[in-house]
Amino acid sequence: MTTLSTPPIDLGDLDRALTRIAEAIGADRVRTDTATIEEFRDPYTAQGSADWDASAVVSPTSTEEVQAVVRIAGECRVPLWTFSQGRNNTYGGPAPRVKGSVVVNLREMNRVLEIDEDLAYVVVEPGVRWFDLYEALEAAGGRLWTSIPDLGWGSVIGNCTEYGRGYTQYGDHAENVCGMEIVLANGEVVRTGMWAMPNSEVAHVYRHPFGPQLQGLFHSSGLGIITKMGFWLQRRPETYASCWVEFSGDDALEAVADGMRELMLGNTVTNYPTIMRGVRLDEDGNPSFDPDASRWLARFALYGTSEAVDAHWIAVERTLGTIPTATLRRRDYAGTDRTSHAGHEDRVMAGIPDMDILALFETMYGKTTAHLDFSPVGPLRGKDVVETSRLMRSLYQETGEQFFSGLMLSPRSVIHISTMFFDSTNAEQTERVYDNYTRMVSVMSERGYPIYRTNLHHMDQVASTLDFNDNALMRLNETIKDALDPGGILQPGKSGIWGRRFRQV
Numbered sequence: 001m002t003t004l005s006t007p008p009i010d011l012g013d014l015d016r017a018l019t020r021i022a023e024a025i026g027a028d029r030v031r032t033d034t035a036t037i038e039e040f041r042d043p044y045t046a047q048g049s050a051d052w053d054a055s056a057v058v059s060p061t062s063t064e065e066v067q068a069v070v071r072i073a074g075e076c077r078v079p080l081w082t083f084s085q086g087r088n089n090t091y092g093g094p095a096p097r098v099k100g101s102v103v104v105n106l107r108e109m110n111r112v113l114e115i116d117e118d119l120a121y122v123v124v125e126p127g128v129r130w131f132d133l134y135e136a137l138e139a140a141g142g143r144l145w146t147s148i149p150d151l152g153w154g155s156v157i158g159n160c161t162e163y164g165r166g167y168t169q170y171g172d173h174a175e176n177v178c179g180m181e182i183v184l185a186n187g188e189v190v191r192t193g194m195w196a197m198p199n200s201e202v203a204h205v206y207r208h209p210f211g212p213q214l215q216g217l218f219h220s221s222g223l224g225i226i227t228k229m230g231f232w233l234q235r236r237p238e239t240y241a242s243c244w245v246e247f248s249g250d251d252a253l254e255a256v257a258d259g260m261r262e263l264m265l266g267n268t269v270t271n272y273p274t275i276m277r278g279v280r281l282d283e284d285g286n287p288s289f290d291p292d293a294s295r296w297l298a299r300f301a302l303y304g305t306s307e308a309v310d311a312h313w314i315a316v317e318r319t320l321g322t323i324p325t326a327t328l329r330r331r332d333y334a335g336t337d338r339t340s341h342a343g344h345e346d347r348v349m350a351g352i353p354d355m356d357i358l359a360l361f362e363t364m365y366g367k368t369t370a371h372l373d374f375s376p377v378g379p380l381r382g383k384d385v386v387e388t389s390r391l392m393r394s395l396y397q398e399t400g401e402q403f404f405s406g407l408m409l410s411p412r413s414v415i416h417i418s419t420m421f422f423d424s425t426n427a428e429q430t431e432r433v434y435d436n437y438t439r440m441v442s443v444m445s446e447r448g449y450p451i452y453r454t455n456l457h458h459m460d461q462v463a464s465t466l467d468f469n470d471n472a473l474m475r476l477n478e479t480i481k482d483a484l485d486p487g488g489i490l491q492p493g494k495s496g497i498w499g500r501r502f503r504q505v
């Protein structure tokens with residue numbers, strides 16, 4: 001494989017560290033048995049490969065225990081890798097970048113600490129899943145909707161720190177984080193922004209700090225372990241309309257992409273729409289694969305009073321309904337209705353979690369189905385969307401792999417997610433898919449399209465494409481890393497950022 005693998009590294013005094021961690025958090029919370037190590041492998045790397053194995057999985061239950069783990073790891077120079085639920089599948093799952101790291105499993109810190117129904121926010125611990133948050137909000141009275149990704153089993157904190165995406169008005173999850181509690185590499189706890197005032201009344205409602213904005217440093221960086229987080233939510237609307245436009249051909253794609261941008265910039269469409277190719281829906285709104293589909297499907301939502309939704313629909317019809325080949329449809333639900341949605345697609349834009357997409361994906365190769373999501377970001381201009389889409393299709397055609405496209409729209413940009421399926425028990429196919437990804441990163445970076453998020457194998461390569469002024473950005477990242485984490489303990493290699501000791505080997 002042409003991708004970079006783990007550098008040969010000094011794992012420090014692992015045995016001494018594990019003994020001390022067991023004393024600090026309990027022996028039953030430190031696991032080194034083969035079954036546990038295998039359970040926390042990346043499910044989408046070649047089956048049976050131990051190349052990305054942890055040496056131990058430790059499961060603290062409080063911020064104080066996380067502090068103890070970090071302090072001991074620092075003293076023993078043992079690298080840690082953190083996950084909240086560890087469901088980061090297609091981007092590495094729970095596996096560490098550095099083989100032999102001790103994995104910090106935060107699944108047991110799973111309390112929803114606060115729900116403020118008036119001010120529309122929650123405070124959660126790392127192990128809180130989208131399923132848990134949904135249930136807690138419904139139990140609290142249901143006046144709040146959370147945005148969710150396609151699968152409900154992941155964590156709110158893990159997904160937000162990775163710049164994860166959902167499909168409601170609050171679908172850019174990282175944008176809705178307000179106030180973090182973080183354990184730093186030296187074991188100290190900090191709270192960001194206005195949460196630094198111990199009795200702050202605005203810790204989770206006012207996002208700007210006094211002084212520099214540091215919260216962003218802890219997204220996708222490995223600079224700290226987030227132990228609590230405030231997260232903003234959407235007010236339950238009176239009416240929710242799940243809206244669809246089906247169309248075919250590149251001219252229509254260009255017009256729909258431009259039309260969607262205008263509808264979003266004009267605040268008619270306020271959620272995060274998706275345009276899909278290779279998927280079709282049955283009458284109940286359930287998706288299935290159709291690799292030969294010549295038609296595209298675009299999905300978006302309208303929320304508000306029934307009068308407002310009707311008025312916005314008129315604007316939608318004017319903008320999208322006039323595009324040749326396009327057909328529009330819409331299904332309305334009361335905001336209080338949480339049970340009668342036609343299928344996954346209608347549920348996900350209403351913040352109701354499920355696991356249906358995983359089941360759909362497993363129709364490919366059964367339980368050993370794996371996929372790499374290749375996800376460059378481009379501008380939301382119809383012409384660029386069509387050209388990029390053609391280019392990506394041709395890159396797939398050269399390899400003989402099927403092309404499934406999901407364009408995730410924001411008002412100004414589009415993430416061109418394409419999914420490469422493979423059977424993880426087929427070593428040859430797995431290698432081909434990873435190699436093809438490497439090639440596609442180069443092609444897209446020549447086009448000026450960076451990758452929004454990537455898997456363990458490609459973090460160094462993706463980081464190396466952001467090389468303005470002889471890699472000034474990486475030098476800045478490394479300066480910050482060395483200052484905050486001089487021992488290079490926390491998530492070495494995350495997003496291509498390595499502590500000094502790893503850069504020197």
Ligand SMILES: Cc1cc2nc3c(=O)[nH]c(=O)nc-3n(C[C@H](O)[C@H](O)[C@H](O)COP(=O)(O)OP(=O)(O)OC[C@H]3O[C@@H](n4cnc5c(N)ncnc54)[C@H](O)[C@@H]3O)c2cc1C
Nearest residue numbers: 083084085086087088149150154155158159164165225226
């Ligand atoms: C079929 C399918 C559909 C998917 N659909 C979507 C989608 O719609 N939207 C989307 O965004 N993603 C999607 N994903 C990708 C992924 O599954 C989700 O983003 C998932 O929520 C991430 O898993 P997690 O929340 O358990 O994160 P984790 O695995 O817990 O964390 C991810 C990473 O974040 C960092 N991290 C986690 N917790 C902490 C912490 N407490 N402190 C510091 N760093 C931390 C670590 O680097 C970790 O590796 C999909 C994947 C699949 C397989």
